[in-house]
Amino acid sequence: MYVRSVLETSSETVARPRLRWVLLAFVVAALGFWRTYHGGIGGMWAEDLPIYVGAVRDFLSDRNPYNLSHAPMFFFYPPFFLELTGVLSRLVPNGWGGRLYELLDIVAIFALPLVLARYFFRQRWLGPLFALLVFFVSPRFTGVLALFGLNIASTLYCLAFVAAVPGLKRNRWEWFYLAVIFAALIKITFLALLLLSLLAARRQWLRSVTCAAVVVLANLGERELWPQLYSGYQWSLQQGILLNHSYGYGLFGIVATYFPSGGKGVGLPPYLVSGLISATLLLLMFTLRWQMERGGVFAEWKDNAQDGRWGLWLALVLMTIILVNPRQMQYDVDIALFAGFVVWITVLRTSRLLLLLIVLFVPSIFARWIIAKPAMYGMYDTFLLLITFGLGFVWVRREVERNRQKSSTSMVNG
Numbered sequence: 001m002y003v004r005s006v007l008e009t010s011s012e013t014v015a016r017p018r019l020r021w022v023l024l025a026f027v028v029a030a031l032g033f034w035r036t037y038h039g040g041i042g043g044m045w046a047e048d049l050p051i052y053v054g055a056v057r058d059f060l061s062d063r064n065p066y067n068l069s070h071a072p073m074f075f076f077y078p079p080f081f082l083e084l085t086g087v088l089s090r091l092v093p094n095g096w097g098g099r100l101y102e103l104l105d106i107v108a109i110f111a112l113p114l115v116l117a118r119y120f121f122r123q124r125w126l127g128p129l130f131a132l133l134v135f136f137v138s139p140r141f142t143g144v145l146a147l148f149g150l151n152i153a154s155t156l157y158c159l160a161f162v163a164a165v166p167g168l169k170r171n172r173w174e175w176f177y178l179a180v181i182f183a184a185l186i187k188i189t190f191l192a193l194l195l196l197s198l199l200a201a202r203r204q205w206l207r208s209v210t211c212a213a214v215v216v217l218a219n220l221g222e223r224e225l226w227p228q229l230y231s232g233y234q235w236s237l238q239q240g241i242l243l244n245h246s247y248g249y250g251l252f253g254i255v256a257t258y259f260p261s262g263g264k265g266v267g268l269p270p271y272l273v274s275g276l277i278s279a280t281l282l283l284l285m286f287t288l289r290w291q292m293e294r295g296g297v298f299a300e301w302k303d304n305a306q307d308g309r310w311g312l313w314l315a316l317v318l319m320t321i322i323l324v325n326p327r328q329m330q331y332d333v334d335i336a337l338f339a340g341f342v343v344w345i346t347v348l349r350t351s352r353l354l355l356l357l358i359v360l361f362v363p364s365i366f367a368r369w370i371i372a373k374p375a376m377y378g379m380y381d382t383f384l385l386l387i388t389f390g391l392g393f394v395w396v397r398r399e400v401e402r403n404r405q406k407s408s409t410s411m412v413n414g
Contacts, residue, residue: 014125014351022129025354029137033144036365044148046102051075052152053098056085066232074240079222079229080185105150108158109143113338115158119165120318121311121342125353131338134357138337139364139381146331153331156183160193168314173197173204177211184215191215192321195282199289199317200302241266249378250328251277257376278324281389285320288397295404309399312346315339316392319385333381340385343392360384 037044055065055075059082066075089097113135117126126134136143146154156179163179166172176197183190191212197204223230240246242264247253252274261267292298292313301310322328322336341357350356367377 014123014345014349014353016125016127017130017353019129021354022133025133025137025357029133029141033141036141044145046148046150048149048151049098049102052077052085052101056082056089056097059086060089064232065229066236071239072244074236074244074246076233076236076240077186078219078233079226080218082229083226101152102150105152105155106147108155109147112154112158112161112335113143115161115165116318116335116338119168120161120314121308121339123308123311123342123345125345126342130353134341135334135338137357137361138334138341139361139384140330140367140377142330142334142337142378142381146334149331151329151331153187153329156186156190157331157335159183160190160196164196167197167201171201173201173207177207180211181214181218185218188215188219189325189327192324195285195321195324196317199285199320200314245375246327247375248327248329249376250274250323250326250382252326253328254376254379254382257373274326277386278326281320281323284393285316288393288400291397291400295400296407297400297403308346309396312342312392313396315342316389316396319343319389319392323385323389328378328382330378333378333385336385337381340388340392343388343395347391347395 051070051073052075054069055077058065058067058069065082085097092100110132113131114128117123117128117131136147160176160179160183163175164173167176180190180193183193194208194211198208245257247256247266247270252270255273256266256270259267259269261269289298292301297309301307301313304310316339318339319336322332325332341360344356344360345353348356364380367380368374371377371379
């Protein structure tokens with residue numbers, strides 16, 4: 001009985017924090033954000049939007065959208081994005097395209113934690129209001145930074161996760177694959193989302209490979225259809241990497257920043273380190289997925305809508321999707337940190353939810369005093385995610401082993 005009580009999931013033992021404390025936490029966090037960023041909210045708002053608007057305007061005016069007009073920032077999106085937004089721009093009144101995009105991205109960012117809490121993590125303590133608090137008050141206010149940046153990645157993530165709901169509930173993944181194809185045609189790193197169908201469902205290998213092949217062929221088609229635009233797209237990526245050092249603060253970016261090659265490009269070490277870590281994470285997750293299936297817990301957890309252990313598994317899957325992305329930014333990491341909080345609550349079996357949120361957040365405040373390079377302040381996020389992944393992985397593995405031992409004992413006694 002003792003072992004069973006120790007391994008109970010947090011969804012069964014942890015109550016939601018009281019409303020007044022959550023509201024107070026929102027107020028304190030808002031004041032903390034204002035103080036941390038010295039009230040410079042106006043200059044931070046919609047950082048990426050002018051780049052989108054300027055590139056689309058240049059494209060519609062038959063000018064090169066891949067230029068230095070927004071240097072040191074660059075337009076990193078392929079011709080497909082320009083063609084699509086060009087068509088959409090002609091369907092709305094003049095000047096309204098940027099406003100509609102801004103509204104859409106804000107709605108998507110607020111919807112992200114609500115969709116994940118309701119359909120993915122399924123923890124009883126994770127109500128809608130508290131989910132918003134955890135998402136936006138993640139370390140370094142990562143969720144707020146994603147909101148202020150208005151990068152299209154948040155909208156694409158939301159689209160994919162909403163499209164995945166029928167897959168999670170009824171094993172119908174058609175909409176999800178369409179969403180992944182659309183997202184990956186804008187940012188090819190979104191192909192990592194296919195890990196969701198591979199690790200959270202059965203018999204999806206053929207469809208996932210087909211989805212990836214469609215994206216690869218479409219990228220080759222872009223090069224043939226719009227050669228000049230595609231050449232400009234490649235030039236822009238090179239400028240961002242070689243001149244602006246826009247690596248992100250994942251393992252690739254950390255190694256590239258602190259161990260420069262001394263010449264053109266980033267050298268081999270960033271690819272080796274990030275590639276090795278990504279391969280290790282994938283090997284661990286697919287091995288554990290096989291052990292879950294073999295031990296009989298995969299179907300048991302999945303079919304029980306109230307089982308918090310399935311939500312924990314999906315949290316690990318989402319963290320893996322983000323960690324294998326070589327260029328991690330705030331609009332990627334906010335999702336992984338939200339998933340990581342679910343892992344911490346489950347592993348620690350604590351009912352002090354707000355206290356844990358504070359403990360995870362506080363070290364991030366000192367990043368700007370410890371880390372010399374501003375672009376690398378997010379290193380804390382990356383290392384916290386790796387530690388969190390390890391804890392969650394060990395917890396799930398032990399739970400699978402415990403279930404196996406229980407089944408063996410039942411067979412012997414039977």
